[in-house]
Amino acid sequence: MGKVAQDQAKYVVEAKLEAGGIIEKSDIVGAIFGQTEGLLGEELDLRELKEKGKVGRMDLEIQRRDGKTEASIELPTSLDATDTALLGASLETIERAGPTGASIKVEKIRDDRNSKRDYIIKRAKQLMEDIEEEKPSKQEITDEIKGEVREKQVTDFRGFTAGPDAERNEEVVVVEGKADVTNLLKHGVKNAVAIGGTDVPSGISKIADDKDLTAFLDGDRGGDLILEEVKEKAEPRFVARAPEGKEVEELSKQELHEALRDKRPVKYAGSTDAEDDIDEELREGLLQSLDDLVATRAANVLNEDLEVEERAPVDKVENALRKADEASALVLDGEVDNSLVSMAEAYDVEYLGGMSRSDTASSSDLEILTREGLAEVISSQ
Template identity: 50%
Template sequence: MKRKKVVVQHLIEKTAKHARRKEGGNMAGKDEFGTTKYVVYAEFEANGVVERPDVVGAIFGQTEGLLGDDLDLRELQKTGRIGRIKVDVHTKAGKTYGTITVPSSLDRVETAILAAALETIDRVGPAEARIRVIRIEDVRATKRKYIVERAKEILEGMMQQEIPESQELTDEVKKAVRAKELIEFGPEKLPAGPHVPFSDSIIVVEGRADVLNLLKHGIKNAIAVEGTSIPETIIKLSKERIVTAFTDGDRGGELILKELLQVADVDYVARAPQGKEVEELTKKEIVKSLRSKVPAEQVINEIFYKGKDFYEVMREKNREREEKEARPLIQPQPAQPVKMAPREEPKPQPKPEPKREERIVKPIQRAPSGELNRFSDFIEKVKSNGSAILLGENGDVVAEVPVRDLLSTLGEKEGINAVIFNGIITQRLIDIVSEKGVKYLVGARKANVVRRPIDLKILTFAE
């Protein structure tokens, strides 16, 4: 019996050596997963300390001749139908634990038989052992899953990088040209259109994207403030040019507009439609917004003194315009005063007109007093035709121009003693007429006046 045990141990060691040679030689360089269909995963437990070659030797030695020549592990490795057997071992408390991985290119049935054969091994080296197959993995199913996921990623990449349409190519070229047209103006290097350095009028917007959008639609005299703090360049330009503030239709645009009106000499105010930004407007919306601009004096009076916002001002302006347009249609109706008079009283349309007339006519009917007497004729004239009259030292008329041209005319004329117009007297107008040496400034009322020159008399006839 003792001799038999020695012979068995010798055979085990010989088998282990043979397995090590096979592992280092025959299988060197082989890609065991190149043609693999299935992978057998098993775990083992040995009641003693054994090493990796002992496990490999036991697998080859105890399965030899068990399944016949067709399923002999050595023959299957020679033909490449079984890949390199991987064994991981670790010891704990005098026992050895580990995992076995067997790649197989056999069919499903043969792989299952081979996996079952592994569980017949009951000894590894000198120790008793137990092997249990955990699972058999179908490598092709894993590959198919990977292929599907990777194909999705590739397809998404292709869809994102698809060939652009001709219109997209055109827009891309135009965008590049517009970016080249964009210049940096002033010490702050503010984004601006190419016409800003020499244009008589400029449009002040909020950011670089707004300037680019205006350039896209052919407007090249825009400049951006680039933040909530108004740059000194904008303040200086506002004293030399005709400035239109064009801001977004949101809360941020309202804040920038209020600051602009306080620190810069703005002539007109335009705003994007409520809830929209200048950078996203179409050409039609841009043109409509700029055509609907409002004189800055009116906006200052309404926002700072009556607590209204820009859109309320615009709605009132539109209502007044609609009423004026509708008035000629209403006036011809009373062709028969005796018959129509009783019918007109209950109608809702004539009712607001007396209030409007009362608001406009009442200040006009006030008789001038004190120093206003000397200008009474001119005051009545500007009330009737809405013009501005410039008088010389001798009281002669130097110029009579529309109110919108008052500032430009003041810059051209010399020797002006008095200015009479039916409008709002602002701080900017006071500063300009003071520099020109004007002695009398006569207007309907004052707004936002914080300082008054000593040698300038300011008279109002509607307050």
């Protein structure tokens, strides 16, 4: 005998029965099946429908009081909406149940698929959230691809783990380990060489014979120790340091490039800023010279006593250097860049000061200073 499972029903007919006397469940079931027989033809006969599994088990809840009976009726069906409505209407033709008069009123026909739809929507949201959590973002996919490419770019250079440009570049950046090389590659620096820790191999001295070394070290005590080890084997030309407490391998692009921009000649490696390396009187004198040049677009060549030897427009600064009897310092209302550094080095200038400094400006032969940097050091004293 076929039976429609409750969870397979499309609709549920909900009805109320009222009877004038005390009756049992069997009286109600008998009345419904008996009094609706033949009303709607064989196709909608309740017994036939139950045999075919088109209607399910009738659910009855009976209450008796004051000699009367009330019952809640639920009849699940897998029929379509029209046939279910006809079936529900047929229940309202009931006149008796057992030995007493009775009537049935259909309260509603419930679309049982709504609860299933609600469950489906709720569950689909949960599954979608799981998919979103597991699905990598475009950035994650890009980072993974780039990471694999960077791993393949890491190469061997004279026995050291290195970036792909270490062989052909005139300068190499000496770092501690492979993770540092990889992070530099990630941010576009391809000439790094890893020395493998505090026990620096002697082979670094051979690299120093034909390449300029910039030691790029962690901002901690370990970085200090490695610098001493490197200096015993091969004197680097410059030293760059990660921010205090940070390691090179964890630096962001901005932090990494700022650290390399601010690299110092190795002889000044003990301090963090050129402005800290000069004595107080010189620092204040140079700041005053720069203050005097604000908004003038001019440059002054200064002697050892910070007196003006020559003055010229910024774009004619080389003429001033050429004419000066002494060029201890050059200060200007403008930015210090590498072309200006090269010019100042050619005239043996010791101190080069400007209103600002380009990201790439550096020198091992002179001190590069900025008005802001001098002011900050003086104000902190």
